[in-house]
Amino acid sequence: MATELRFKMSISLQEASRYYEGRAQSVKVLAENGQTIRFPAQHIRPFIDQQGVHGYFSISFDDNHKLLGIKRL
Numbered sequence: 714m715a716t717e718l719r720f721k722m723s724i725s726l727q728e729a730s731r732y733y734e735g736r737a738q739s740v741k742v743l744a745e746n747g748q749t750i751r752f753p754a755q756h757i758r759p760f761i762d763q764q765g766v767h768g769y770f771s772i773s774f775d776d777n778h779k780l781l782g783i784k785r786l
Contacts, residue, residue, distance in 0.1 A: 715781055717773045718744040722757070722766050729765040733758055744772075756783050 720742045724732075731737040732754040741751045750772060760766045760783075773781040 715773045715775055717771055718746065718748060718750060719769065719771050719786065720744045720750065721769050722760075724757075724766040726761075726763065726765040729757070729761045732766075733761055752780055752783070756780065760785060 722740075722742055732740065735754070737754050739751050740754050740757055741749060744750055752772065757766055760768070760770075769786045770783055771786055772783045775781055
């Protein structure tokens with residue numbers, strides 16, 4: 714059974730470039746329920762635009778904590 718958590722993310726373009734270029738390996742966010750989530754930076758690359766990364770997101774993972782996907786809500 715998959716678990717889904719929601720979080721807000723607001724990263725400037727300068728900071729987002731570190732994730733896009735691979736200089737930062739992971740992203741750490743705080744979910745709505747207070748749980749800290751850390752995941753590979755490559756998963757936010759599709760969400761980087763001219764302002765960076767801003768929005769409300771959902772992350773899902775399986776029972777073994779394998780990331781299944783991230784989507785913008």
